[in-house]
Amino acid sequence: MRTDNDIAAHARDRMPFANSVEGEQWQANWCARCLRDAPFRRMGKGSGCPLLLVALTNRTPAEWLDGPRDERGRYSLAEQYVCVEFRAPGDGGQSRPRPEPRGMDGLFPRPQRRIRTLVSPSEEVPASAT
Ligand code: SF4
16 A cells, blocks of 8 residues: 555545445445454554545545446445455455565566556546447
């Protein structure tokens, strides 16, 4: 996950939810099951998920991509956004590349580690396309 400052700097200047019911429904489906927020949620340890903190300042984290919409643009409250940082229970933590076997070279060069840029799709799907 990006740093707190990066998350705040890239957040969109719009309220993520129209009201508290929307926010509660979405968080119940995502954050209540997410391992990233589990230590804070269950034991009060750590500082909790920084994405939720940004959302509480009425900004939408870039990590929250718009969820599926129907042909009229309607969405379910539980799927309003897809959080790309969601870690499902049993996920096993952050994925890491496997090391090369001892005494052997890899088949392909490994890419440099970089910060991911998260952007929502910019093109609207026309209603007639569905
Ligand atoms: S990473 Fe996403 S799903 Fe997990 S607690 Fe944070 S905002 Fe919620």
